[in-house]
Amino acid sequence: MSTAGFLLTVALAVLGLSLLLVTVRFVRGPSALDRLVSLDAIVAVIMCALMAHVALTRDSSTVPAIVAVSLVGFLGSSTVARFVGRRGDGEDR
Amino acid sequence: MSAPARAWSVRRPQVLRVLWLTLVWILLWGTFSWANLIGGLVVAVGVLVVFPLPAVTSGGRVRPLALLRVVLDVARDLAVSSVQVAWQSVRPGPPIRSSIVAVEVPDDSELLMALLVECLSLVPGSVVVEASAAERTLWAHVLGVEDDAGVERFRRQVSRLVTDLMAAGVHRVRVEPEHSGRSGAGTDPRDDPDEEGPR
Amino acid sequence: MSALESVLDVVGAVLVVLGALLALAAAIGLLRLPDVLSRMHAATKPQTAGLVLVVIGTALLLRTSVDVWMLLLVGAFQLITAPVTAHLVGRLAYRSGGVRPDLLRRDDLADRTDSSD
Numbered sequence: 001m002s003t004a005g006f007l008l009t010v011a012l013a014v015l016g017l018s019l020l021l022v023t024v025r026f027v028r029g030p031s032a033l034d035r036l037v038s039l040d041a042i043v044a045v046i047m048c049a050l051m052a053h054v055a056l057t058r059d060s061s062t063v064p065a066i067v068a069v070s071l072v073g074f075l076g077s078s079t080v081a082r083f084v085g086r087r088g089d090g091e092d093r
Numbered sequence: 094m095s096a097p098a099r100a101w102s103v104r105r106p107q108v109l110r111v112l113w114l115t116l117v118w119i120l121l122w123g124t125f126s127w128a129n130l131i132g133g134l135v136v137a138v139g140v141l142v143v144f145p146l147p148a149v150t151s152g153g154r155v156r157p158l159a160l161l162r163v164v165l166d167v168a169r170d171l172a173v174s175s176v177q178v179a180w181q182s183v184r185p186g187p188p189i190r191s192s193i194v195a196v197e198v199p200d201d202s203e204l205l206m207a208l209l210v211e212c213l214s215l216v217p218g219s220v221v222v223e224a225s226a227a228e229r230t231l232w233a234h235v236l237g238v239e240d241d242a243g244v245e246r247f248r249r250q251v252s253r254l255v256t257d258l259m260a261a262g263v264h265r266v267r268v269e270p271e272h273s274g275r276s277g278a279g280t281d282p283r284d285d286p287d288e289e290g291p292r
Numbered sequence: 293m294s295a296l297e298s299v300l301d302v303v304g305a306v307l308v309v310l311g312a313l314l315a316l317a318a319a320i321g322l323l324r325l326p327d328v329l330s331r332m333h334a335a336t337k338p339q340t341a342g343l344v345l346v347v348i349g350t351a352l353l354l355r356t357s358v359d360v361w362m363l364l365l366v367g368a369f370q371l372i373t374a375p376v377t378a379h380l381v382g383r384l385a386y387r388s389g390g391v392r393p394d395l396l397r398r399d400d401l402a403d404r405t406d407s408s409d
Contacts, residue, residue, distance in 0.1 A: 004298075004353065007305035011312040011346075018312070018319035025322045025331070033328050033385050040377060041322055041335045044370070045315055048346045051363065052308050055350040060359040067121065070366045074373040081380040120365045123358035175341035179314055182321025182334050191330060193386075195400035214375035215340065220332050220382040223401055232401040234382060236333045244398070 008056040015049040032084050036077060043073035106266075110146065111137045159261035163212075166257065170216040170250075177218060181237050192238040193222065196251050198229045202264035206231065209254065217250045300352050307349030314342030327392045328385040336378040343370050 022045060026038040050066050111134065118133030119125055181189055198206065206226040213233055214220050224231035235247050258264070321334025347367035351360045386401065393399070 004301040004305035007302070007309050011305070011309045014309070014312040014316050018316045021316075021319035021323050025319075031328060031388070033381055033388070034331065037328065037331055037335045037381060038322055041318060041339055044335075044339050044343055045319070047366070048311060048315055048343055051346050051350040052312065054359075055304065055308060055353040058354070060354060063359040063362050067362050067366055070369050074369070074377065077377050078380060081377065081384060085380075085384050117365065120361045123361050171337065171341055171344075175314060175337040178321065178333050179317035179338040182317050182324060182338070188326040189330060191396060192398045193396060193401050194398070210379050211372075211375045214336065214378040214382070215371070216337075218333065218337070220329060220336065220378050222329070222379075222382045222386040224379075234329045234332075234386070236330055 005056065008052055011052045012049060012056070015045055015052060019045045019049070036080050036084065039080075040073065040077050043069060043077075047073075107141065110141055113137075114140060156261050159257065160263070163254070163257045163261060166254070167212050167216055174216050174218050178236060189237055190239050191234055191236050192244060193232055193234050194219075194238070194244050194247055195230055195232050196248060198226075198231065198255060200259065200264045201226050201229050202266070204266045205255075205258055205264040208258055208263055209251075212254055212258075213251065217247060219247065300355065304349040304352030307345050307352065309349075311342040311345030311347075311349060314338040314345065318342065329382055332378055332382055332385065336374050340370055340374045343367065 019042065022038050022041045026035055026042060029035055047066055047069055050062055050069070054060055054062055054066075114137035115130065115133035118136055119129050122129045198209065203226045206224055209231060210221045210224050213231070217235075218237060219233040219235045221231050221233045233247070233251075235243070238244055238247060315338070318334045318338040321338070322331050325331045325334055344367045347363050351363050354360055354363075
């Protein structure tokens with residue numbers, strides 16, 4: 001158990017670092033599409049971290065939440081993409 | 094959907110859609126029980142009545158085994174290309190160059206085009222930026238292609254994928270024309286056939 | 293805990309670590325790559341592959357639980373939706389000038405004069 005536990009803790013640390021980097025891109029932009037792409041990546045990293053947490057604690061009560069996040073994430077990003085497209089430009093916002 | 098002669102060829106995709114949605118429902122609950130099965134069937138029929146998908150007709154059989162081969166190929170390509178893109182992201186040096194490559198498709202089937210866009214946006218280091226089933230052409234942004242040899246390599250990968258998809262009979266499934274022209278505003282890259290395409 | 297179970301645990305944990313490393317590479321790519329279309333690649337391929345690896349690893353660690361099916365569904369759903377988002381965003385990015393022309397080796401789409409703007 002301890003080997004797997006150690007590895008999973010390392011994975012969580014790596015995911016935390018990725019979340020930080022992706023958030024930097026989200027804040028810096030510069031275009032709305034950059035923010036959309038990085039928001040997608042933020043959702044994906046959070047899903048990975050939730051799963052690593054499930055694996056570490058063997059407590060699967062957050063699994064339905066992961067399913068919900070994956071569904072809502074796709075709906076959100078495709079809706080925003082359509083909204084950005086309808087406005088006619090994706091730059092300078 | 095009105096002509097009785099097409100009733101069977103229209104109904105079969107509907108049955109497949111109901112079965113697929115029911116399977117998803119059962120997987121979401123995690124366990125199989127008769128209550129889940131019946132509940133899933135009710136929900137699936139309800140979803141398809143409220144949000145109808147475009148009717149399709151199939152001029153021939155779609156071969157599941159050939160489709161499975163495409164899925165396995167794409168899975169292998171995903172492993173290769175994600176390592177490749179990961180390396181292109183972290184390698185030191187000047188900003189990476191890319192190309193936008195036009196690829197011609199030998200058929201104007203919309204399902205074939207939708208599946209190609211789906212696969213090519215996932216696998217060999219490319220994202221499709223524009224696709225037109227009417228012009229039988231798609232344009233893909235390929236990361237890191239700097240010379241004609243790279244373009245040729247990409248074209249070869251695409252034509253292999255097209256051959257495999259057509260061997261699976263995907264291009265024989267056609268969307269009925271009555272559902273064209275919804276939602277306007279030019280932001281509509283036919284993403285609906287994608288959703289049930291892999292079935 | 294039997295020997296097989298501890299082997300499965302370690303294999304699963306290694307897969308989760310590999311998936312996390314791919315996610316890290318995707319994050320670095322998102323920061324370093326020069327334009328929106330290139331960043332799109334990083335957010336699609338390594339990110340999706342990383343998530344699928346984490347799904348498989350977690351499923352190996354949970355094994356007996358019914359939640360494994362839900363996790364596999366998450367992985368399948370990500371595989372289907374990631375390219376759809378990528379295509380939507382890629383299309384918008386090209387049209388709104390989200391690509392740096394000086395970094396394009398060739399551009400077949402420029403030859404086709406589009407009707408919309």
